[in-house]
Amino acid sequence: MTFDLNNLLRDNIKKLVPYSSARDEFKGEANTFLDANENSFGSPLTKWYNRYPDPLQLKVKEKLSSIKAVPVENIFLGNGSDECIDVLMRAFCEPGKDNILICPPTYGMYEVSAHINDVNIKKVSLTPAFQLNLPAIEEAIDDNTKIIFLCSPNNPTGNSLDRDDIEIILNNYSGIVVIDEAYINFSRFRSFTQELNDYPNLVILQTLSKAWGLAALRVGMAFASQEIIHVMNKIKPPYNINQASQELTLQALEEVGQVNDMIREIVAQRDLLAKDLLTIPVVQKIYPSDANFLLVQVTAPKALYKYLLEKGIVVRDRSSVELCAGCLRITVGTPSENVSVVNAIKNWDRES
Secondary structure: OOOOHHHHOOHHHHHOOOOOOHHHHOOOOOOOOOOOOOOOOOOOOOOOOOOOOOOOOHHHHHHHHHHHOOOHHHEEEEOOHHHHHHHHHHHHOOOOOOEEEEOOOOOOHHHHHHHHOOOEEEEOOOOOOOOOOHHHHHHHOOOOEEEEEEEOOOOOOOOOOOHHHHHHHHHHOOOEEEEEOOOHHHOOOOOHHHHHHHOOOEEEEEEOOOOOOOHHHOOEEEEOOHHHHHHHHHHOOOOOOOHHHHHHHHHHHOOHHHHHHHHHHHHHHHHHHHHHHOOOOOEEEEOOOOOOEEEEEEOOHHHHHHHHHHOOOOOEEOOOOOOOOOEEEEEOOOHHHHHHHHHHHHHHHHHO
16 A cells, blocks of 8 residues: 555644744854843753753754664654653544544553544454454554554553564555654564665554663654655644753663663563462463563452552552453562562452
């Protein structure tokens, strides 16, 4: 199928002239900045934050480019991946007319963002093995299906989607295909970022919130063609990543070795946590995970969830989510946190 970006874009986005901030208009170095109506006397902090940040975050993108092996021009940074999701819907989906396709159970923000943008939602459930139902997806797609969201590794199930199935969609669908790789660093499968040149309709989402441990900074990434990135930059707020987040992100990106060590430890702890949980009679099943969490099927999930809360341990009750009956989602913690949750579940098992 032929991909044509202009046929997908909303007409008002094609005509949109983006807001031009003072920092967009000036490039380079200067001694005196009197262009942006900033407070020239500084700020009450030890480090001054009176100047607006780089609206395109070029230093951060240059560092990410060297790490991800993706050109700067193919990188968009959002205030979390959630902003990337919202910008894509505003670019390609006509409110009240177009639709997106999602495959539940999956990340809930696709649906929330669609509702906010008055975009219809088509749902094609995963198979019982948590894989894509390709025939049902093909049947569900219509002329107004502008974006397909695929989460791999998937949240809340933890598994990776079959790569061949994803490629079939990429090769046979003329709309935007978004692969959300928030948990890719914990997976044995390679990212789709190196396939960007092969698929002009591909957008890959990643985040610094998980493996990089920067959830509080709210830095999400989108990788796509230069044309799609240009559209996303037109739509985003002028200064969507603040200066403090940019500075701290740059510091963190210098520590690739430390992050890789953390990833290895988290994966090792994930396997150990799964092994320990399976020794408890109340635990019925643990689904395979390529993420930093486990989907754990237990007896009486709501009662166990409440018990853990009383013990000061917060997990996620997913028992009401489609295909996740009886399940709690447990994030892999530190060794001591993992021991605490295992011991608490053992105690509940003995008491119940």
